[in-house]
Amino acid sequence: MRNFLIATFFCWLIIVFAIIDDDKKSAGAALVDSGSEGRTQVVFWHAMGGPLGIVMDDLVTRYNKSQNNYFIKSVNMGSYDTLAKKVLASLVAEEAPDISQNYETLTKKFIRHHKIVCLDDLIASESEDIKADIIPVLLENNTFDGKLYSFPFNKSVPVLYYNKDIFARVGLDPEQPPRTLEEMVKYCRTITEYHRNTPGADRSVYGYGCSKANVWSFLNRILQYGGNIVSEDGHKSHFADQAAINALAYLQNMLKEGIAREGQGFDHQNDFIAGKCAIIESSIVSKVFMESSIEFNFGVAPLPGYIIKPNPEMTINESEINRGVILSGSNINIFNNGDPKKIAGAWDFVKWFTSTEIGAEWSIRTTYLPVRKSSLASDYMQKALREDPNMAAPYVQLDYCHFEPRLSVWFEVRDLMADHLERATLEMGPAEKYCQQMAKDVDAILRHASH
Amino acid sequence: MANKRNKDWSAYLYLMPVIVILVIFHVLPIFYSLAVSFYEWDLIGSPEFVGASNYLRLADDPMFYKSLWNTVYYAAISVPMSIFFSMLIAMLLNNPISAIGIYRTVYFIPVITSINAVAIVWNFIYHPDFGLLNKILDIFSIDPQTWLQDPFWAMPCIIFMSVWKGLGHNVIIFLAGLQNIPKHLYEAARIDGASRWQQFRHITWPLLSPTTFFVFTISTIGSFQVFSQVYMMTPRGGPLKSTMVIVYYLYRKAFEQFEFGYALAIAFTLFMIIFACTLFNKLYLEKKVHYS
Numbered sequence: 001m002r003n004f005l006i007a008t009f010f011c012w013l014i015i016v017f018a019i020i021d022d023d024k025k026s027a028g029a030a031l032v033d034s035g036s037e038g039r040t041q042v043v044f045w046h047a048m049g050g051p052l053g054i055v056m057d058d059l060v061t062r063y064n065k066s067q068n069n070y071f072i073k074s075v076n077m078g079s080y081d082t083l084a085k086k087v088l089a090s091l092v093a094e095e096a097p098d099i100s101q102n103y104e105t106l107t108k109k110f111i112r113h114h115k116i117v118c119l120d121d122l123i124a125s126e127s128e129d130i131k132a133d134i135i136p137v138l139l140e141n142n143t144f145d146g147k148l149y150s151f152p153f154n155k156s157v158p159v160l161y162y163n164k165d166i167f168a169r170v171g172l173d174p175e176q177p178p179r180t181l182e183e184m185v186k187y188c189r190t191i192t193e194y195h196r197n198t199p200g201a202d203r204s205v206y207g208y209g210c211s212k213a214n215v216w217s218f219l220n221r222i223l224q225y226g227g228n229i230v231s232e233d234g235h236k237s238h239f240a241d242q243a244a245i246n247a248l249a250y251l252q253n254m255l256k257e258g259i260a261r262e263g264q265g266f267d268h269q270n271d272f273i274a275g276k277c278a279i280i281e282s283s284i285v286s287k288v289f290m291e292s293s294i295e296f297n298f299g300v301a302p303l304p305g306y307i308i309k310p311n312p313e314m315t316i317n318e319s320e321i322n323r324g325v326i327l328s329g330s331n332i333n334i335f336n337n338g339d340p341k342k343i344a345g346a347w348d349f350v351k352w353f354t355s356t357e358i359g360a361e362w363s364i365r366t367t368y369l370p371v372r373k374s375s376l377a378s379d380y381m382q383k384a385l386r387e388d389p390n391m392a393a394p395y396v397q398l399d400y401c402h403f404e405p406r407l408s409v410w411f412e413v414r415d416l417m418a419d420h421l422e423r424a425t426l427e428m429g430p431a432e433k434y435c436q437q438m439a440k441d442v443d444a445i446l447r448h449a450s451h
Numbered sequence: 452m453a454n455k456r457n458k459d460w461s462a463y464l465y466l467m468p469v470i471v472i473l474v475i476f477h478v479l480p481i482f483y484s485l486a487v488s489f490y491e492w493d494l495i496g497s498p499e500f501v502g503a504s505n506y507l508r509l510a511d512d513p514m515f516y517k518s519l520w521n522t523v524y525y526a527a528i529s530v531p532m533s534i535f536f537s538m539l540i541a542m543l544l545n546n547p548i549s550a551i552g553i554y555r556t557v558y559f560i561p562v563i564t565s566i567n568a569v570a571i572v573w574n575f576i577y578h579p580d581f582g583l584l585n586k587i588l589d590i591f592s593i594d595p596q597t598w599l600q601d602p603f604w605a606m607p608c609i610i611f612m613s614v615w616k617g618l619g620h621n622v623i624i625f626l627a628g629l630q631n632i633p634k635h636l637y638e639a640a641r642i643d644g645a646s647r648w649q650q651f652r653h654i655t656w657p658l659l660s661p662t663t664f665f666v667f668t669i670s671t672i673g674s675f676q677v678f679s680q681v682y683m684m685t686p687r688g689g690p691l692k693s694t695m696v697i698v699y700y701l702y703r704k705a706f707e708q709f710e711f712g713y714a715l716a717i718a719f720t721l722f723m724i725i726f727a728c729t730l731f732n733k734l735y736l737e738k739k740v741h742y743s
Contacts, residue, residue: 081707085706088494088495088709089494091494091495092494109493109495109496109709110495112495112496113495113496115495212600213687264600265686411707411708412708415687415703418687419691419692422690422691423691426602426690426691
């Protein structure tokens, strides 16, 4: 027994020393690899994983090679959730990163407590008028009290994905995605009924798929029905308005009819990939994740709109369609860590990353929106659009793109809305009931919140 | 006298490491939480004293009551169920059958497996379309259920999985308790012609009661703190918040909505509830325990 214990102890010692040695080696490797001696190190926290992370790492490496003053140390935090928690914890510990991705709600808190740098001051020293080149909705989204505090970084819009093979099979034109909400219902009905009634067809194929309690999709539809989300002063919601009721009833009716299905998480996306679901609404960024597993022809289209005042012939004129989509994704903040060299480095990187060429490349490779108008117009972008027509849908929607209210309690509100939406499609009662209750509950939060 | 004092000192010295750890990681945080629960704090700014307003808000918060009710529901079903099954299995494993070591290992494996890994596997089992459970029900021509997505079934699903996961731990404790019961009592009972049930009722149950009491107290405390499986299996607190338990609610308040003062008020209230339950167990239930 004693010999055994001694032998175990020695094994343990050997392993410990091996680990320590290995640690030293890899630490040494990191130092050599970075070549960061003499450069100002700028720490960048982000949440870009999978295919997006590969593009991010590639660009960061290129930036580090492109100049000799700054070294960007990029750290992937895994998810937006973890990132937000880490950023807050680091602020308490006074060890914040120099740059990080964040949502607008947090940005507002950072501004109030002077944790981040106002970008107007940095832009002022530039010879180029950067602000004039930023896509207007993105500029507005990042401007707080007239000042630019964050930079749009990875913003995306929702789009419609549709299975062209299914369209062709049921006799719909594969090059004509639904333009209006009514048209989408008709298409979904055609698709579902065809598969139910045609001998030999896969009976499980259905029209439209989405995730349960999808607040984003609900808000998009409110805009399409011509409604508003919250009042200008942020103290009252518009969820009891007719547009919101229509937006909810639309989904309920499709579900009741059996031409749409709700799934958990990414179920609808998996159904789409498996060819079970013909049309889904999802972020344009899902394209990057789905593309490699899709084995049929698929199209990417702008979200359908709604004709508020139909003409007597009931024809669809593109100009009469009221469309609306809401931005998603995060912005980038530069933290005020008291070292002007780090701030200068952070700004240099942000500027480089969102420049005309790199911005266009980032956008094409990840489908996120570019920051600058000049990126959209660049030859590189135009060439890519000609090669892949599915890429155009997000850019087309920029004309009628909005963003969610930037309220400090917005996450809480969103969560509450999700509860009501969930209840609405589970119980299938009249949409008015859920919308009125939602408005009441949300207003109670908004009234007490400080904005 | 001097000798006795020396002995006392060495005892304190041995206790020292544990006391230091308990004070730093348990006692101080409890008082710190209590203090912060009187503030409004989003981590970024400095805490702002608000008096008892977090507690007043709590008393008026429907979601707090809902999560409290869900937690009580979880505890009320999972604790008795766990005690019943683990006692039963322990009594079976207490028999001298061959390959007993393998059976004991099998029941203990879930305990040492990470709850996150277990939760992911059970997510597959409960999956409405491809899940094992619905496949099994299909054999008996029972309609498939949506399990974790169904407001009625979500909590029972979590309870069942949790009981299965924690079973091995309680089985080991019951086994130890069973082996402490002198064999000659059973022999005497058999000579007197006592049936299996009578042996259980009059020997096993009373002599096992200290163990049962221990398992009951520890399981109750643990079930009030249930979190991981809820977080992993029912994101957002389940369909219609049917699995929103109290620790998950305070986690959301603290780390998703960044209302630390409010979250700590919830935490402290939970602490008081657990404290009251344990006190009740100690003062009332322990009287019924038969210490031999």
